[in-house]
Amino acid sequence: MMVLPHRSARDALARIARGTHIVSAPGMGAPTTLLAEIGELAPGRDWTLSSGLLLGEYPFLPAVVDGDLAYRTWHVMAPVRGLVADGTVGYVPARASRLAKLLRRWETGAALVRISPPDAHGYSSLGPSVGYGLAALRTADTLIAEVDPAVPRTCGESYVHISVFDSLVESTTALPHYSSAKPSPTSTRIAEHVLQLLPTEPTLQIGIGAIPETLVRSLKDADLGGVRFVGMATDEMVDLFEAGVLRAGEVVPSPAVLSPEMMGTERLLSFGHENPSIGMYPSSVSHDSGRLGDIERFVSVNTAVEVDLHGNVNSEVVAGRQISGPGGSLDYIDTAARSRGGLRVIALPSTSSDGSVSRIVPSLGTVTVPRSMVDVVVTEHGVARLDGLTTRERARALLAIAHPYHQQALGEAVAR
Numbered sequence: 262m263m264v265l266p267h268r269s270a271r272d273a274l275a276r277i278a279r280g281t282h283i284v285s286a287p288g289m290g291a292p293t294t295l296l297a298e299i300g301e302l303a304p305g306r307d308w309t310l311s312s313g314l315l316l317g318e319y320p321f322l323p324a325v326v327d328g329d330l331a332y333r334t335w336h337v338m339a340p341v342r343g344l345v346a347d348g349t350v351g352y353v354p355a356r357a358s359r360l361a362k363l364l365r366r367w368e369t370g371a372a373l374v375r376i377s378p379p380d381a382h383g384y385s386s387l388g389p390s391v392g393y394g395l396a397a398l399r400t401a402d403t404l405i406a407e408v409d410p411a412v413p414r415t416c417g418e419s420y421v422h423i424s425v426f427d428s429l430v431e432s433t434t435a436l437p438h439y440s441s442a443k444p445s446p447t448s449t450r451i452a453e454h455v456l457q458l459l460p461t462e463p464t465l466q467i468g469i470g471a472i473p474e475t476l477v478r479s480l481k482d483a484d485l486g487g488v489r490f491v492g493m494a495t496d497e498m499v500d501l502f503e504a505g506v507l508r509a510g511e512v513v514p515s516p517a518v519l520s521p522e523m524m525g526t527e528r529l530l531s532f533g534h535e536n537p538s539i540g541m542y543p544s545s546v547s548h549d550s551g552r553l554g555d556i557e558r559f560v561s562v563n564t565a566v567e568v569d570l571h572g573n574v575n576s577e578v579v580a581g582r583q584i585s586g587p588g589g590s591l592d593y594i595d596t597a598a599r600s601r602g603g604l605r606v607i608a609l610p611s612t613s614s615d616g617s618v619s620r621i622v623p624s625l626g627t628v629t630v631p632r633s634m635v636d637v638v639v640t641e642h643g644v645a646r647l648d649g650l651t652t653r654e655r656a657r658a659l660l661a662i663a664h665p666y667h668q669q670a671l672g673e674a675v676a677r
Contacts, residue, residue, distance in 0.1 A: 264301055264426040264653035266395070267292075267408070267429050267430060267431050267484065268346075268428045268429065268430060270294050270295050270297070270298040270407075270429070270430045270433075271298055271301070271302060271307070271418070272428070272577075273295070273381070273405045273427075273428035273429075273430050274295065274299055274302050274405070274605075275302060276403060276405075276427060276428060276624065277304050277306075277308070277370070277371045277403050277431075278370065278403070278640065279305075279307050279308075279485035280306075280307045280308070280311075281306075281308055281370035281403070281480075282308075282309045282311065282367050282368060282369050282370050282371075283299075283308055283309065283310045283311070283369070283370065283371040283373060284310075284311045284312065284364060284369050284371070284373070284393075284397045285310060285311070285312040285372075285374075286312075286316075286372075286373065286375060286387070286390050286393075286397070286590075287312055287313035287314045287315060287336070287371045287390060287392070288313070288314055288315070288375040288389065288390050288437065288439070288440065288522050288523075288524060288532075289316065289388070289389040289390055289395075289436060289437050289438065289492065289522070289523055289524065289525075290374065290375045290387060290388055290390020290391075290394060290412075290522075290601075291315055291316065291375065291390070291437055291467070292373045292374060292375045292405075292406075292407035292432075292567075293317075293320075293375075293407075293432075293434040293435075294407050294430060294431075294432050294433050294434045294439060295405060295407050295430060296315075296319075296321055296373070297320040297321075297434060298318055299324075299330065299373075300320060300322070300323055300324030300325070300329070300330055301324070302327070303321070303324045303329045303330035304324070304329040305329075305460070306329070307498035308330055309330075309331040309332070309333065309666045310330060310331070310332050310333075311332070311333045311334065311335075311353075311369075312332075312334055312351060312463050313334065313335055313336045313337045313360075313392070313393065313438075313586075314336040314338060314588075315334075315338060315516075315586075316338075316437035316438070316439055317437055318340060322340065325344065325349060325350060326344070326349060328614055331351070332350050332351070332440070332638060333350065333352070333353055333583065334350065334351075334352065334353065334586075334617045335353045335354070335355040335360070335578060335586050336585065336586040336588060337352055337583045337584060337585055337586055338576075338618070342582060342583065342584055343554075345582075345583050346568060346582050346583070348585075349415050349432040350356070350451065352586070353661040354586065355586070355587070356548075356587055356588075356589070356591050356592055357392060357393075357434045357544050357548045357588055357589035357592055358544055358548040358550070358589070358592045359585055360392070360393040360544060361393060361396035361400075361543075361545060362649070364396055364397055364400045364401075365400050365641070369397060369401045369563070370401055370402055370403060371401050371402070371404070371405065371494050372396065372397035372398050372401035372403070372404050372405070373395075373405050373406075373407070374387060374390075374397070374405075374406050374407070375387075375388070375390070375406070375407045375409055375412060375415050375432065375436070376388070376406045376407070376412060376421065377409070377410070377412040377413065378408055378410055379407045379422075379423040380414070380631065383422050383423045383424060383464050383675055384420045384421070384422055384423070385406070385408070385420070385421055385422075385423055386412060386413065386414040386415055386419045386420055386421075387412075387415075387419045387420075387421065387541070388413050388414070388415050388419065388523075388530075388541075389412070389413065389415065389436075389522065389523035389530060389533065390521075390522055390523070391417070391418065391419045391520075391521055391522070391541040391542060391543050391547075392522050392543060392544050392548075393543070393544055393545065394543070395418070395421070395543045396469060396543060396544070396545070398421060398425065398661045400655070403427050403644050404425055404427050404428075405426065405427060405428045405429075405430065406423075406426045406428070406429050406430070407430045407431075407432045408429050408430065408431060408432060409436060411432075411435075411436045412436065413531070413533050413534035413535075414535050414540065415533050415534070415535075415536075415539065415540075415541040416512075416513050416515050416516070416524035416535065416536065416537040416540055416541065417519075417521075417539075417540035417541040417542045418517070418540075418541070418542050418543055418546065419541040419542075419653075423585075427469070432632070433555050434531070436621060438525070438526045438527070439495075439524040439525055439526070440526065441474045441495055441497060441524075441525070441533065442470060442471035442474050442475075442480065443497055444471065444474075444475040445470070446470060446659050447562075447641045448468050448471040448472045448475040448610075448646045449475055449479075450474040451472050451475075451608050451609075451610070451617060451639055451641050452472060452475040452478075452479045452608075452651060453651060454474075454641075454643065454644050455476050455562060455608055455639055456476065456479055456483055456609075457562075457677070458604060458606065458637060458644065459483075459485055459560060459604075460485075460558045460560070460604075461485050461486045461501040461509070462467075462486040462487050462488070462558060462561045462567070463484065463488060463489075463558045463559070463560050464491055464556050464557075464558060464560070464600075465477075465479075465488060465489070465490050465560050465562065466490070466491050466492040466493075466559070466560070466561045466562065466563075466589075466596070466597075467490070467492060467493060467495075467562050467563075467574055467587070468493070468562065468563040468564055468576075468586075469493065469524065469564075469588075470564045472562075472564045472608045472609070472610075473563070473564060473608070474497060475537075475610075476497060476513045476562060477495060477497040477501070478500070480506055480664050481500055481501060481504045483506075485506075487506075487507075487508050487511075487650060488501065488506050488507060489507070489511065489517050489518070489519075490507070490517070490518045490519070490520070491518075491519045491547065491553060491559070491593070491596075492520060492521070492547070492589060492593060493520060493521075493522055493523075493524050494517075494518050494520040494522070494523045494524065494525065494529065494539060494554050495523075495524055495525050495529065496525040496526055496528050496529045498518055498529070498539075499528055499529060499532045502517070502532070502538065507538070508538075510538075511536045511538060512537035512538055512540075513537045514540070516537060516538050516539060516540035517538045518538065518540070519542060519546075520539065520540070520541055520542070520547065521541070521542060521543065521544055521589070523539075523541070536542065537543075544589070544628070547589075547591075548589050549590040549592075550592050550593070550595040550596040550599060551599070553596040553599075553600075554596050554598075554599025554600050554603075555599075555600075556600055557600060557601045557602050557603075558600065558601070558602040558603065559593075559596055559597050559599075559602075559603040559604075560603065560604045560605075560606065560672065561590070561591045561593040561594050561596065561597040561599035561604075561605050561606065562606045562608060563576065563593070563594070563607060563608070563630075564576065564601055564607070564608055564609050565607050565608075565609045565610070565619045565620075565629075565630075566579055566584070566609075567622050567625065568607060568609065568620070568621055568622070568659065569622050569623060569624045569625045570621070570622070570623055570624070570636050570637065570655070570659050570660070570671065570674065570675060571624070571632045571652060571654040571655060572630055572632035572635050572647045572655050572659070573624075573628045573630070573631055573632045573635075574623050574625075574627075574628065574630035574631075574632075574635060575625045575627045575628060576590065576629040576630065577627065577629050578626070578627040581626075587629050589631065589632075590629070590630070591629075594630060594634050594635075595634070596630035596656060597636075598634065603652040604636050604637065605634060605635055605636040605637070606636065606637045606638075606639060607630070607635055607637070607638045607639075608639040608640075609638075609639075609640060610620075610640060610641060611640040611641060611642055611662065611663055611664040611667075612664045612666075612667065613614070614675045616649065616664065616666065619663055619664060619667035619670075619671065620640075621640070621659050621660070621662070621663040621664075621667070622633070622671075623671065623673040623674035632647070632655070633646075635647055636648040638659060638662065639662070640662045640663070640664075642663065642664065642665075643656035643661060643662040643663075644662065645659050645661065645662045646658065647659075656675045660675060662670055
């Protein structure tokens with residue numbers, strides 16, 4: 262077996278040509294050792310770095326602020342929100358299913374990923390992050406891998422041969438972790454409403470946030486028969502395996518959890534190691550609504566910033582500032598529309614955390630999900646079933662689940 266010698270992060274990055282568009286793996290698979298070095302090496306090289314969701318700090322941001330490194334992202338996290346607002350960081354509105362095509366359109370020249378050590382045959386795993394990593398490796402000319410023994414060898418389509426890389430770098434930084442949001446009385450009440458909507462033996466997709474993550478916890482005591490998941494994998498799903506809600510016998514190519522990205526802690530990583538019940542697949546599989554639409558009783562559950570009285574959904578902008586991105590939500594909403602017995606659910610609190618601002622609003626400036634793609638909206642005050650209703654009927658249904666304090670003002674908007 263041929264094994265490439267390890268280089269320092271600086272030496273590996275220095276092999277990237279001037280003017281190159283570089284893409285980094287996201288989330289728990291982010292190559293943080295390389296990202297910590299790229300800003301130091303960027304001056305004078307005219308590099309552009311792109312990535313999706315990154316966890317924790319963004320060590321290359323000083324170089325971005327100084328103008329030495331261009332950075333763009335399709336999933337805005339807290340450390341870069343201000344820089345997106347002032348134009349220092351570029352935001353690309355993009356669905357997860359489009360990323361492979363975008364990487365080709367941008368003529369991506371270098372890919373940075375995090376992998377497990379190779380096995381006896383020279384194959385390494387991308388571990389917890391597969392979404393667009395394989396597409397980046399197939400598109401770019403210069404391939405650099407950060408090798409980390411903490412990366413689990415996950416099942417599905419997560420493997421790549423070590424010989425494809427131009428450089429290997431020993432990881433010196435910890436694998437990023439994601440801690441699920443803690444349940445609150447509001448998220449618990451909303452999850453209870455959503456639970457009543459679910460069919461028996463559903464396949465569920467959940468987004469990031471307290472409400473969908475609380476819903477996963479609530480499934481442990483629900484009587485829905487066998488449950489499957491497509492999309493983000495979380496720590497709470499390990500509990501569901503242990504409780505028998507997720508069936509360990511359902512394995513790749515039809516695993517109990519089919520995921521492009523793990524978002525959890527060491528507990529999830531350890532459980533996913535060589536476990537065929539959790540299959541890690543690229544977005545060409547995990548976000549393919551045409552293929553996934555053949556799954557019966559597919560239910561997408563996503564949260565939102567606000568919903569207007571027409572049923573349009575904004576899940577990415579607050580007070581004119583970009584705080585997130587569509588991610589895979591539209592792909593999964595489309596999947597649920599194609600699925601026999603499928604359901605498209607938007608779940609959100611009725612107000613801001615202090616109660617002063619209604620999150621049911623007369624109209625939206627930014628629409629992430631159009632009204633024609635929403636079946637049900639849920640708040641802690643109840644369920645509004647929108648599919649098949651007229652625009653007036655939709656407004657009245659949404660008014661009924663708004664916070665009582667804000668209903669009068671909203672009612673006046675409906676009357677106009």
